[in-house]
Each structure stands twice: as C-alpha cells, then as structure tokens.
Amino acid sequence: MASSLTKDSVTPGTPGPEKTFFGHPRGLATLFMTEMWERFSYYGMRALLPLYLVAPGGLGLNAGTATAIYSVYLSLVYLLTMPGGWFGDRVWGPRKTVAIAGGVIMLGHLTLALPSSGTFYAGLGLVAIGSGLLKANISTMVGQLYDGPDDPRRDGGFTVFYMGINLGAFAAPLVIGTIGENVNWHLGFALAALGMGLGVIQFLLGSRHLAPHSSVVPKPLSVEEKTSTLRKAAFWAALAVVFYAIVGFSGAYTLNWILVPLTLLGVIIPVLVLTRIKRDKSLDRAEQSKMSAYIWFFVAAAVFWMIYDQGGSTLSLFADSSAENSVLGWDFPVSWYQSVNPVIIMALAPVFAMLWLALARRGKEPSTIVKFSFGLVLVGASFFLFLAPLAIADGGHKAAALWLVAIYFVQTCGELLLSPVGLSVTTKMAPVKYASQMMGVWFLAVTAGDATTGLLSIAGVDLNKTGIVAAEATLAVVAGVAIWMYRKRVKELMGDVR
Incomplete structure (x- = not known):
C-alpha cells in the first residue's frame, strides 16, 4: 500500500x-x-x-x-x-x-x-x-x-x-x-x-x-539500573496483587476499587511532575520563569480537554438516548458523530495555517496567549450551545443531529487554536534539562482533564444535566478570559518565547 x-x-x-x-x-x-x-x-x-x-x-x-x-x-x-x-x-x-x-x-x-x-x-x-x-x-x-x-x-x-x-x-x-x-x-x-x-x-x-538509528537505544540502561528498575516494578506489582487479593477475598471489591485509584493518579501525577520540574534548583532564572508561565497553559489545557473529550462520552451518550440521528429521513449510527471532528480538521487546518501566515505578513498574527484564550472560550461556547439540545430533550423531544454537528464544529475550531499552539509552546518553553520529557508533560494535561471527568462521574455527577454543562462551559470561558486579562504578565514570564 x-x-x-x-x-x-x-x-x-x-x-x-x-x-x-x-x-x-x-x-x-x-x-x-x-x-x-x-x-x-x-x-x-x-x-x-x-x-x-x-x-x-x-x-x-x-x-x-x-x-x-x-x-x-x-x-x-x-x-x-x-x-x-x-x-x-x-x-x-x-x-x-x-x-x-x-x-x-x-x-x-x-x-x-x-x-x-x-x-x-x-x-x-x-x-x-x-x-x-x-x-x-x-x-x-x-x-x-x-x-x-x-x-x-x-x-x-x-x-x-x-x-x-x-x-x-x-x-x-x-x-x-x-x-x-x-x-x-x-x-x-x-x-x-x-x-x-x-x-x-x-x-x-x-x-x-526507516532511519537506521531508529533501532538504536539512545540511552540504554546500565546493569545496575536494570536491576533497580526490575526490583521496583516487582515490588509495586506484588503490592497491587496482594492488595486486590485481600479486597477480592473480603467480598468488598467493586469496579470503583480500580476506577478511583486510576483517576486519582491521573490528577496527582501531572501535579507531581510539574512540581518536580518547577522546584528543580538546577534550572536558571529564565527557565524557572518559563515554567511558571507554562503552568498557566497546562491548567488551561486540562480544562479544555476535560470538556473536549466529552465529545466521545457525554455527547455520544446524549445522542444515543436523546437525539434524532438522521438526515433527510436517513438514519445513521451514533458512532458516526466521531467522524465529524477529523473531517473538519482536514478541511480547516490548511485554512487556519494560511490565515496565520496572512496575518503574520501584516504583523497582526495573534500571540500564543491570545490563541490559547480563544480556544478555551470556544470550547466553553460549545457547551453553552449544548444547552439547546438538552432543553429540547427535557421537553420530551428528540434533538436534531445538526445541533451535535454544530457543537463538534465549534469544539474543533477551538482545538485548532489551542492544540497546535500547545505543542509548539511546549517545545519552545521546555528547560534544556527536560527537553525530551516535556512533550509527555503536555500529554499529561489531557490526562488531568479526562481524570477530572472520571472523578466527577464516579462521584455521581450527571454530566448531561443542564446545570453541570453550564458550569463547565462557564469554567472554560472564565479560564480563557483570565488568560487574556493576564496576558501581559504571562508574556513577561515567557521571556523570549512568543
């Protein structure tokens, strides 16, 4: 092929x-x-x-x-x-x-x-x-x-x-x-x-x-490191087996015994990783300042992904139970909504790229901070838009499929503003010592956002309720506005990064 x-x-x-x-x-x-x-x-x-x-x-x-x-x-x-x-x-x-x-x-x-x-x-x-x-x-x-x-x-x-x-x-x-x-x-x-x-x-x-060096191990473990790593892995694996064996034999086991620890890890580990990097005394003043600015972007990204990734859960389950999944009388599977995002990305990504180039030639391209803030506002706006089909469903009617398509469209526009910018700013602001790890740190923002959604669901919060959807939408918009209002301060912390 x-x-x-x-x-x-x-x-x-x-x-x-x-x-x-x-x-x-x-x-x-x-x-x-x-x-x-x-x-x-x-x-x-x-x-x-x-x-x-x-x-x-x-x-x-x-x-x-x-x-x-x-x-x-x-x-x-x-x-x-x-x-x-x-x-x-x-x-x-x-x-x-x-x-x-x-x-x-x-x-x-x-x-x-x-x-x-x-x-x-x-x-x-x-x-x-x-x-x-x-x-x-x-x-x-x-x-x-x-x-x-x-x-x-x-x-x-x-x-x-x-x-x-x-x-x-x-x-x-x-x-x-x-x-x-x-x-x-x-x-x-x-x-x-x-x-x-x-x-x-x-x-x-x-x-x-492929490149010949793709099969090379860049920094192979020493014998001592291998032994230490295997010993630690064996210890934690044995501890988990013993713990869950006790829970299982006691008859107290439920699915939450797995879900709760995993969701907590999804929130705690990103915090620990950022804290460890921020407190590293070997970083110079400029790198410390950039990490302070990066935390703003990280938290904002976690809020964004918390809402955005509900397109595959909250919105999908709503479509399954409360939407009229048809166009001109032709019914289609609920899972087809998940194709809306990639097709919009393929259509709009070149448009956004050309727009930034055109604005850059005129010296009017929005800064990284402004793009980030608008991305957050758009994902919040998508959930404010979600309130309309929720109201229709509460009235005992099926919501039209185009409502959901519109929500995915607004979210995708927000993604095109925030996601590429987030990847770029991560590489630009990474301390030299952590250059190879920072892309993994960026992905931890997704982890934190999705884990937060998981914790809310485990706590019994109905994410398809009007009040919860409105609260999440408000949180995203407020976060976007806050970044925009403090853009000068964040820009100062970013140093030479633009």
Whole structure:
C-alpha cells in the first residue's frame, strides 16, 4: 500500500532511495500507514466504547459508570506516553517499541472481541498500554527521517503524518462503528484488531526504509539500573496483587476499587511532575520563569480537554438516548458523530495555517496567549450551545443531529487554536534539562482533564444535566478570559518565547 503512494523525487539532493513519499523520505510512507491504521483501530474502538458499555446487549452499565470508564481509559492512554517514551529511550529503541506496541494493541482489541465481560477490562488495559508505547515513539521516528530540525522538509513531513492520523480517525467510526452497532459489538472490536494487524504488517515490511538509528537505544540502561528498575516494578506489582487479593477475598471489591485509584493518579501525577520540574534548583532564572508561565497553559489545557473529550462520552451518550440521528429521513449510527471532528480538521487546518501566515505578513498574527484564550472560550461556547439540545430533550423531544454537528464544529475550531499552539509552546518553553520529557508533560494535561471527568462521574455527577454543562462551559470561558486579562504578565514570564 505504501508503494502506491510514492513518486519520483522532485527535490534535488534528497538523501536516500530514488523513490520518495510526496517528496519526503520513503520511510514516511511506512510511518504514515502505521499511524493511520493505529488511529483507525483506536478511534473505531473508542467510538463504540461508551455505546457498548450502556447497551443492553453490551455491559448494560449506567451512563455515569460508562463515562467514568471511558474517561479513565483516555487518561491512561496519555499518562502512559511518558513510560512509553522511557522504554523507547532506555530499553528497546523507538523502532522495536513501536512494533511491540502494535502487537499489544492488536492483542487488546482481540481480547475486547471475546464475548466475555470478564476479559473486557483486560482488553482495555492492553490497548491503553500499547497506545502509550506507540504514541510516544512513532513521532520520534518521523523526526529521525530528516537531517536535523533545520531540514526544510521537516514541518511538511509532520503535516503529511498528521493527515494520516485524521484519515484513520475519519474512516474508523464509519466502518467499525457501523459494524459494531448494526451487526455485532464484538465483530466491531475484531475489525479494530484487523486494522492494527495491517498496520503492524506494513510497518515490519517497510521498516527497511526507516532511519537506521531508529533501532538504536539512545540511552540504554546500565546493569545496575536494570536491576533497580526490575526490583521496583516487582515490588509495586506484588503490592497491587496482594492488595486486590485481600479486597477480592473480603467480598468488598467493586469496579470503583480500580476506577478511583486510576483517576486519582491521573490528577496527582501531572501535579507531581510539574512540581518536580518547577522546584528543580538546577534550572536558571529564565527557565524557572518559563515554567511558571507554562503552568498557566497546562491548567488551561486540562480544562479544555476535560470538556473536549466529552465529545466521545457525554455527547455520544446524549445522542444515543436523546437525539434524532438522521438526515433527510436517513438514519445513521451514533458512532458516526466521531467522524465529524477529523473531517473538519482536514478541511480547516490548511485554512487556519494560511490565515496565520496572512496575518503574520501584516504583523497582526495573534500571540500564543491570545490563541490559547480563544480556544478555551470556544470550547466553553460549545457547551453553552449544548444547552439547546438538552432543553429540547427535557421537553420530551428528540434533538436534531445538526445541533451535535454544530457543537463538534465549534469544539474543533477551538482545538485548532489551542492544540497546535500547545505543542509548539511546549517545545519552545521546555528547560534544556527536560527537553525530551516535556512533550509527555503536555500529554499529561489531557490526562488531568479526562481524570477530572472520571472523578466527577464516579462521584455521581450527571454530566448531561443542564446545570453541570453550564458550569463547565462557564469554567472554560472564565479560564480563557483570565488568560487574556493576564496576558501581559504571562508574556513577561515567557521571556523570549512568543
């Protein structure tokens, strides 16, 4: 499949084989297809997950528990990117880590495909572990294809790679969602495994086109470090086994014994990581100042993702129970709503990029802080918009599908303002000592936001209630306005970063 997308080089002096992938190194085709199939499996399963959890033919859980499980799963995926990056750097190297991760993800989806509720949560855990391992390392390999950060093709390569993410995310709900909802839930999960399997096969076949140093372990563990790491891992694993064995044999075990610790970790670990970096006395005054500014962005991003990621849980469950999921009399599966975001991103991302360039030429491009604040305001506005279909449903009527499409549209515009800016500002403001870890820190903002949603659901908060939705919307708008009002102070803390 990758070879059909390659063409002759149009860039004189392009290193590597004669054939390239849209003018980029041939290895980009391998990574593009791997990420596309991985996102196909990930977003396909994710579109089915909350619906399966509440369905009478699924696990038959209530909406609150389903939202908690969904949120904990998402928070784990992003939390595990940090140990995933560690494995790539210290144990297996990026290439081996991605290959193993793909196998773990496929095994997880196959476990979900088994018609047994007893293995379902194990399958979710395997997918989360594999996703954390893969997500942290595949982007590293994209960067390794180029001749350093100054290679003029580098940004374009990541743009092509980003399209692979959205192609997979767009197609997944249409294929996996349709089969899962209309034919059989477990067959849908099996299709996700098939997608990941195709990704692994083409990755292994195309790995010869990757950069040679992608298979090198950058900072291998010493014998002493390996021994210490294994000893600590064995200790904590044994402690967990003993603890849950006691809880289980006592008859007190419920699902919350797993959900509560995981959600608390999703909130506590980001705080501990930021605190450790901020209190590092080896950082100079400029780096300390930038970290103080970065905390503003981090907290704001956590609020953003707390609302944004409910597009796959709160909004999806509302659509399942209270929306008229049809257009011109043609009914469609609820999971199809999850294709709205990627198709809007593919349509609007070039528009936003051209807009920033046009404004920059005139010296009027908004600053990072302003873009961030507007992103927060938009995600808050999306939940204020959500109040309309909630009111319609409270009146005993089904809300039109276009209400939900409008909500996803506003959220995606907010994402295009905040997410790329957040990635960029993370790399720019990272202290030299933590340069390789800061991208994992950025993903912890997603972890914190999703874990907060999980804690609310576990506490019995109905996230589809008008008052709660209005409160979340207000929180996001207030956070956006606060960043805008204090933009001068934040800008001072950022130093030379703009």
